[in-house]
Amino acid sequence: MSYVLTLIANPDKQQITPKEISQALGNVDPVCLSDFEAYDVFTDDVINIAELKEKLPHVDVILQNAGTRKKKLLIADMDSTIVTGETLDDLAEFAGLKKEVAVITTRAMNGEIQFRDALRERVAMLKGLSSNFLEEAMKMVHLTPGAKELVATMKANGAYCALVSGGFTFFTSRVAEKVGFDFNAGNNMEIVDGVLTGNVLDPIVTKDSKLDYLRSLSAEQGITTEDAVAVGDGANDLPMVLEAGLGIAFHAKPSVVARAKHTIQHGNLTALLFAQGYSKSEFQ
Secondary structure (H helix, E strand, O other): OOEEEEEEEEOOOEOOOHHHHHHHHOOOOOEEEEOOOEEEEEEOOOOOHHHHHHHOOOEEEEEEEHHHOOOOEEEEOOEOOOEOOOHHHHHHHHHOOHHHHHHHHHHHHOOOOOHHHHHHHHHHOOOOOEOHHHHHHHOOOOEOOOHHHHHHHHHHOOOEEEEEEEEEHHHHHHHHHHHOOOEEEEEEEEEEOOEEEEEEEOOOOOHHHHHHHHHHHHHHOOOOHHHEEEEEOOHHHHHHHHHOOEEEEEOOOHHHHOOOOEEEOOOOOOHHHHHOOOOHHHOO
């Protein structure tokens, strides 16, 4: 079987060179995707990824079948993936509870507590908060570098792009529009007379829901989950990350990194494009 090894650095922090790659892998001829940032190495040999990462600790490494690397579906988490922060934590700041809520968020994303329970507990803490603060919290949302390029480039090449979040549709709808996603899904908090009641409306998007979306959207597009790339950072993203043909834990929690097929810990979201064989000159 023919494999492709993609090596990706963050050139703003530490570059990578063809010479470094050859020293780490032996006599190879890297294909440049972006100077000092990303290279492909095609091989028929089995490569020890753990050993390679020890030699190149500043580099993300993706090893996959060379024939099926370009994907037709992107399914992405929102918080700490497509956007840099946690939108619910940002909203909690207006109730003076950001630190308390963030602690629960971190435990849930690391798989220490059930996501559904953690979500209800955090939203209950916001009872009585004016819904006007949703707009204020949205002003605090910043896109992760590479988010727009990732979606635009995949769409330009015929892929369908979905944003599926355990966060709230108030944010997912706006982020999806800003980035260019074809579809978005999230949770809904109950608002009565302009005030948050502290309740989350059913159904709740959980890790099982995300996996269901991966499967159903793949079927709708006439493809299999092998033809999809899934990306996220938390425990509730693991099922879809493990099933997708290209499943990536992005700057993820330790428990997720430990189980994911592939990880990106240095590069930005354009790393998902390099992993599919796109060169920087092809980015939209």
